[in-house]
Amino acid sequence: MKIILLQDEKKLGKKGDAVEVSDGYARNYILPKKIGVEATTKNMNDLKLQKANQAKMAQEQLDAAKERASQLSTKQVTVKMKAGESGKAFGSVSTKEIAAAFKEQHNIELDKKKIQLPENLKNFGTYEVSVKLHPQVTGTFSVRVSEE
Numbered sequence: 306m307k308i309i310l311l312q313d314e315k316k317l318g319k320k321g322d323a324v325e326v327s328d329g330y331a332r333n334y335i336l337p338k339k340i341g342v343e344a345t346t347k348n349m350n351d352l353k354l355q356k357a358n359q360a361k362m363a364q365e366q367l368d369a370a371k372e373r374a375s376q377l378s379t380k381q382v383t384v385k386m387k388a389g390e391s392g393k394a395f396g397s398v399s400t401k402e403i404a405a406a407f408k409e410q411h412n413i414e415l416d417k418k419k420i421q422l423p424e425n426l427k428n429f430g431t432y433e434v435s436v437k438l439h440p441q442v443t444g445t446f447s448v449r450v451s452e453e
Contacts (some may be wrong), residue, residue, distance in 0.1 A: 306331045307344035309352055314340055321352060369437055374444030377436065380413075381446065382406045385453040386429070398426035399449055403434065407446075426450055 306328045313319050314335075317326065323344050326335065336342045342348050343442055384406050386394045398419040407415050419437040431449045438444050 308335055308341040309344050309348055310341045312340055317341075321356065323349070323352070367441060370439035370444075371441040374442050376413075377438075377444040377446045380407075380411055381431075381449060383449045384426075385451055386432055388429075388452045390431055392452075393427060394427055394450070394452075396427070398448070403410055403448055 306324060308317075308324055308331055310322050310324060312317055317324050324341075331341070331343070334345070338436055350352055373408050382403065384398050384399065386396070390396055400417040400422065402416045402434055403420055404417040407413055415436055421435045421437065421443075423432060423434065426448065429452060431447050433442050433445055435443050435445045
């Protein structure tokens, strides 16, 4: 019997796969536990439509991430730090501070976990910082660290 899996099953396959199993296994285990449905023509067409919709959504997310990356490339954010008597900065700038400053200055929310610093920002100056917007898209913007 041919079955379309509704969820990942360890020994059979992943969600959305059409697999061939014995009739008893399908009747007694897969169908009652709602792990899969019988692969009728209607269910196969529904699966094709779902996969097409998922592909369309993934493409829209990719396009949105590319658009956001192009917007970010023109932005610069300024983070102020305290300095000692010798002009050296105390501590370093964290991704949390960069995300907060970006929200405050440009009203764009960035996830602090996705910001990738090239190095610890311990000195004053301008740095190029990248942010992971999508698994395939990385945007960059500049961070200027200045004295308070």
